[in-house]
Amino acid sequence: MKNLEKSVEDLIEILSSKEQTVSFAESCTGGRIASAFTAVSGSSNILYGSCVTYANKIKEEWLGVPKEILETKGAVSQECVEYMLRGMQKMASSDYTLAVSGIAGPTGGTELKPVGTVYIGLLTPDGNSDIHHCLFKGDRHQVQEQATRFAIELLEKNVK
Incomplete structure (x- = not known):
């Protein structure tokens, strides 16, 4: 398995060479994806910004996640992550956008959404989203940490 820092270094190099950018909308990862990038020199060439949208109110106000989605599907859902992707992309105008929402635990899990349930999505320059449960x-x-790694690997698979 590739070292996470090496993955980020490679992504920075590839995105820089293509003059492309990335932004993040994070919930359960709490800024870990942005932190992994800003720990590496050169990230300022490609990282437009990141939002830690932990509370539903902030997901709604900053990223435009409809209250109805949060009430019916929940913050930990494919639908919420889709809105998080689109809202962050609209705010940052980056080429790629990653969004993560989940239940890190130890509390908050349910029978339908146990602890460890995380939705991770990527929005690509062509406007297509790829969301994983x-x-x-x-x-x-x-x-x-697993959610952070998965998100970075998802981005890596799509920029090569």
Whole structure:
């Protein structure tokens, strides 16, 4: 398995060479994706910005996630992540956008959405979104780290 820092370095190099940018809308990862990028020199060439939209109110106000989606589907849903992607892209005008929303635990899980349930999405320059429903195992830190890695790998698979 490739080192996360090496993946980020490679992404920065590729996106820089293509003069493309990225932005993030994070919930359960709490800014870890942005942190992984800003830890590497050169990230300022490609990273437009990131929002940690932890509360539903902020998902609604900043990213335009409809209250109805949050009430009927929940913040941890494919539909919410789709709106998070579109809202962040609209705000940042980046080429690629990643969005993550999930339940890191140890509380908050339900029978239908147990702890470790995370939706991770990517919006590409052609306007297509690719959203994945993941179920990660482990404690809070492990779920957050797995979600961060998955998101970065998803971006990596799509920019090459």
